[in-house]
Amino acid sequence: MSLVSQSAGPIAVDLGRYALRVAQVSERRSQARLVAAVCHTYSTQALDEGREVETVEALRRIIRSKRFTGRRVVSALSEHDVQTKNFRMPQMPDAELAQAVRFEALERMAGVSEDAEIRHLPAGSVVGGGEAQQEVIVLAAREEAVRGRLELLSKAGLNPVGIDVLPCTVFRPFERYLRAEEDAEQVNAFVDLGWSGTRITVTRGNRIAFTKAFECGGASLDRLVAENLGIEPKRANELRRGSDAAGEDADAAATTEAAVRGGIEQIGKEIGLCLRYYAVTFRGKRPETVTCVGGEALCARQIEMLSEVVGLPCRAGFPLRSVECAGAFAAESPSKSMAEWTTAAGLAMKMVNRTVEAVA
16 A cells, blocks of 8 residues: 555554554655554563563554554564674675575574575675675564564454564654755764664665664663662663652762763764774765664753764654644653654654665
8 A cells, every 4th residue: 555645554563662652654745644643651661471461452452542544554573583784795686685695694693594584785885805795784583573573463453564674664754854866875873772772773865774783772771870879770760861850969960970971982882883884884974963763862961972972963853754743642742853753653654665665
């Protein structure tokens, strides 16, 4: 189904660590509209059988609300379910490349078996050993992870029509605004700051050129604060995000920021290494800014510290920019940037953007 008509696209289901976000987008005459957006906050962070039951029940309740059209659904696998690795391959036709990439993935990626779903993204041409090569981003998903996600969605009475990967999903809301000619060589960096980890994706024009995930995220920052102040992680999270700040003394506030800075420096170091790898590999310019998305991008002070460490302006992304959102959100009031809705927005736009769609 194409969103060029009045028809709504598939329902997007983002299964985050803290919350389940569901969204749907339609488009008419190039104007995208958010049909509906619902957030369900989980009662526990534990990824156990109870979480699956809660997810299924929440999805059924959301669909029964009749805010969404149809039952076709798309979702994205978690970071833990997809391995990502960069390969350098000889120049060859696309049909041969897919087969060669699969062979290399089975040989070089630990734990990737014959039944794994293996896809690749063409990152660009590089020169190595005196001959032209191409770099590809290989993504391998465990078969049981794909099957498990499909079964979960089916239990909720939904019809899964697509499973996506996070690098494509995060880039998609911003890709739609790139101008074909003016932005063809524009380099952008997107940093998805999540609870369990962080992922950086570097793009050139409408192509993903590099992506890497690392474990430091909101949970790591909470642990640092908790250890330094001798408090529970939940309380550490409240302090880090500014809750009850007025009730804390200056020493506690200073200790909190110092502890957070240690984690932000680690994230910034990783980002710097990735940007350096991109510049050396493709002999291209570095991005002028870093766009931060995800739930952790809502902490303004953390973004300020990240800018200081990376040496580039870091700012929260607006994944629903130029999308009509009036009346779409149920109950929850989204943040000003709506950065926490990036994954849901990218999934909901899967049928709008065709460039990433072809390889996702």
